[in-house]
Amino acid sequence: MKHPSKSPITLRATLIGILLIPFNSYWVLHLSYIWDSNRPTSLALLFNVLFTLLVLIGLSTILRRLWPRLAFTQSELLTIYAMLCQASVFAGRDMLQVLVPLMGNGFWYATTENEWAQLFHQHLPEWLVVGKQEILRGFYEGESTFYLRSHIDAWLLPTLIWVGFCLVIGVTMLCLNVLLRKQWQEHERLTYPIAQLPYEITRAASNVGNHLSTTSHLFFNRRMMAVGISIAAVLNLLYSLHQIDPVFPTIPLYHGFRLPEKPWSAMNNPGFRISFFPFAIGVGFLIPLDLGFSCWFFHLFWHFQRIIGDIFGWRGAIGFPREMAQIRGVWIALFLWTLWMGRAHVKVVLQTIFSRQTGTASDEGEAMRYRTAGIGVLVGLILILAFCLKAGMSLWFATLFFVLYFAMSITITRIRAELGPPAHDLYNAGPDLLLTDALGTRRIGNRNLSVMSLFFWLNHLSYRAHPMPHQLEGLKLAHQTRFNPSQLVWVLAIAIFVGALSAAWGHLHLSYQVGLEQARSWYARAAFNRLAGWLYNPTETSISGLLYTTGGFTFAVSLLLLRWRFIQWPLHPVGYVVSSWWTFTGLWFPLLISWVVKRILLSTGGVRLYRRSIPFFIGLVIGDVIIASIISILGLIFDFRVVYLSW
Numbered sequence: 001m002k003h004p005s006k007s008p009i010t011l012r013a014t015l016i017g018i019l020l021i022p023f024n025s026y027w028v029l030h031l032s033y034i035w036d037s038n039r040p041t042s043l044a045l046l047f048n049v050l051f052t053l054l055v056l057i058g059l060s061t062i063l064r065r066l067w068p069r070l071a072f073t074q075s076e077l078l079t080i081y082a083m084l085c086q087a088s089v090f091a092g093r094d095m096l097q098v099l100v101p102l103m104g105n106g107f108w109y110a111t112t113e114n115e116w117a118q119l120f121h122q123h124l125p126e127w128l129v130v131g132k133q134e135i136l137r138g139f140y141e142g143e144s145t146f147y148l149r150s151h152i153d154a155w156l157l158p159t160l161i162w163v164g165f166c167l168v169i170g171v172t173m174l175c176l177n178v179l180l181r182k183q184w185q186e187h188e189r190l191t192y193p194i195a196q197l198p199y200e201i202t203r204a205a206s207n208v209g210n211h212l213s214t215t216s217h218l219f220f221n222r223r224m225m226a227v228g229i230s231i232a233a234v235l236n237l238l239y240s241l242h243q244i245d246p247v248f249p250t251i252p253l254y255h256g257f258r259l260p261e262k263p264w265s266a267m268n269n270p271g272f273r274i275s276f277f278p279f280a281i282g283v284g285f286l287i288p289l290d291l292g293f294s295c296w297f298f299h300l301f302w303h304f305q306r307i308i309g310d311i312f313g314w315r316g317a318i319g320f321p322r323e324m325a326q327i328r329g330v331w332i333a334l335f336l337w338t339l340w341m342g343r344a345h346v347k348v349v350l351q352t353i354f355s356r357q358t359g360t361a362s363d364e365g366e367a368m369r370y371r372t373a374g375i376g377v378l379v380g381l382i383l384i385l386a387f388c389l390k391a392g393m394s395l396w397f398a399t400l401f402f403v404l405y406f407a408m409s410i411t412i413t414r415i416r417a418e419l420g421p422p423a424h425d426l427y428n429a430g431p432d433l434l435l436t437d438a439l440g441t442r443r444i445g446n447r448n449l450s451v452m453s454l455f456f457w458l459n460h461l462s463y464r465a466h467p468m469p470h471q472l473e474g475l476k477l478a479h480q481t482r483f484n485p486s487q488l489v490w491v492l493a494i495a496i497f498v499g500a501l502s503a504a505w506g507h508l509h510l511s512y513q514v515g516l517e518q519a520r521s522w523y524a525r526a527a528f529n530r531l532a533g534w535l536y537n538p539t540e541t542s543i544s545g546l547l548y549t550t551g552g553f554t555f556a557v558s559l560l561l562l563r564w565r566f567i568q569w570p571l572h573p574v575g576y577v578v579s580s581w582w583t584f585t586g587l588w589f590p591l592l593i594s595w596v597v598k599r600i601l602l603s604t605g606g607v608r609l610y611r612r613s614i615p616f617f618i619g620l621v622i623g624d625v626i627i628a629s630i631i632s633i634l635g636l637i638f639d640f641r642v643v644y645l646s647w
Contacts, residue, residue: 412468
């Protein structure tokens with residue numbers, strides 16, 4: 001069977017993406033690192049990238065009228081979108097913003113009292129860290145500059161090595177995505193909700209020839225979309241202006257409850273909040289009905305568990321409900337279920353990789369041949385393990401750690417492809433605590449624990465900013481719009497390198513200006529506080545932790561079996577795994593609103609009424625994004641700060 005030809009990715013789109021990445025990284029760093037304000041990478045749909053896409057569409061509309069041949073095609077717009085998404089996650093709150101401080105925190109905060117120097121300094125490789133106090137002083141205290149010869153020399157080697165490591169991790173994920181794409185997109189026909197918004201925006205702004213058209217703007221000119229944009233824009237503008245000057249009136253969009261009395265005070269960590277964020281309401285309307293219900297229901301169910309634990313004294317005695325230990329069991333269940341559901345495709349992939357034929361119909365049209373992708377995964381793992389061995393980690397432990405890490409990455413990618421939750425906050429659910437619970441810190445050893453702490457940025461935090469789902473969504477868009485996926489792989493690899501490098505540069509540049517102590521430094525410091533605790537008090541296998549993990553696993557499997565047996569079963573374990581912690585405290589109520597509205601529309605007017613309502617909710621997303629982005633850019637220029645707590 002001959003596949004239709006695919007349009008190439010243009011050099012213009014690639015260069016524009018490369019040029020935009022440093023500005024995008026600087027913007028992301030200012031928002032979440034310097035201001036601790038809008039957090040663009042805390043949600044699955046990156047508002048900074050969506051805003052850039054809207055600006056490019058507007059620019060292309062002008063070009064279409066003046067110089068039609070210069071207008072962007074849909075494939076060019078989506079190429080730039082995919083590149084900026086990939087760069088943004090590395091610049092995001094949970095990755096490079098933690099990695100860069102990790103290089104120095106273990107030394108800057110070392111004191112005679114905490115004995116960090118004696119505990120773990122000898123286990124930290126000199127080529128991955130910066131330990132000189134005179135170099136770090138400006139980094140932590142500010143009022144200095146990165147552009148001194150001594151500063152650049154000290155940071156250059158570890159920064160380039162870590163950027164190279166980011167590239168290896170990212171390319172390995174790309175190869176895994178190539179192996180997974182056909183099963184999820186063509187066999188199971190997953191919906192990719194997060195990718196649909198940029199696809200629909202760019203498609204509706206294009207004519208048949210794939211160029212922007214001044215007459216093909218039905219998507220933007222619908223009355224309901226205009227209403228949605230206007231409502232979100234007014235609400236966000238009033239909210240922002242009120243923060244700049246309280247004389248402006250505002251409509252409260254967010255209220256957190258601090259509950260002093262027991263047992264309700266158990267909800268204070270992570271918090272109980274009511275919010276009306278248009279962005280979250282709009283995104284929630286686009287996700288499947290059962291997931292929307294599962295997300296807000298299970299968020300309240302987590303609070304119910306905390307209250308019950310406090311009433312019966314279980315919270316203090318046995319740590320009930322041990323949210324993150326449960327979550328580890330849930331994502332493991334989802335991963336194994338994913339493998340089982342795709343077992344036929346896995347068999348085909350393995351047969352293709354080990355076949356003597358150079359190419360087969362099973363991988364025709366993919367971004368790369370399955371054998372090439374398989375070799376890429378193998379080479380990537382070898383390089384990662386060699387990196388770990390050179391750093392001092394044992395081979396057996398490094399293998400366990402990164403097998404679990406990639407298994408979790410695949411699970412998050414599957415969650416996004418199938419159901420598209422607005423956030424996936426898996427705080428403390430990674431391989432670090434899973435392995436310390438299962439093996440005990442004593443058996444793992446001091447050197448392994450110390451080197452593992454340098455991967456705190458990669459595995460410990462919330463997995464909100466994760467490269468792999470964005471890569472798969474980019475490949476899905478390439479196949480959906482028929483631009484060249486093979487070229488997209490190279491373009492995304494470039495975006496990873498430029499994004500990681502520009503994020504590291506931006507972090508160093510800003511830190512020497514304002515000082516890390518004035519910004520967000522506690523994340524990376526927590527890695528070494530935890531490490532010191534492990535080394536001071538070695539532990540054996542945590543039976544209670546494994547029991548909670550087993551409980552989460554059993555609960556997830558039970559829900560999956562119920563969904564498999566009963567088609568109308570409303571609860572999905574994805575809602576349980578993503579809704580347990582902080583991010584969903586600002587999302588659960590908007591999801592409840594969108595779920596109620598969507599359910600009413602479907603029950604009264606069916607699918608037709610639901611589809612007619614979609615432009616209004618997309619308008620809520622667009623209006624919120626436009627105002628929040630413009631306000632944040634103006635704040636960067638004129639030096640004022642607006643905290644928008646939905647992100």
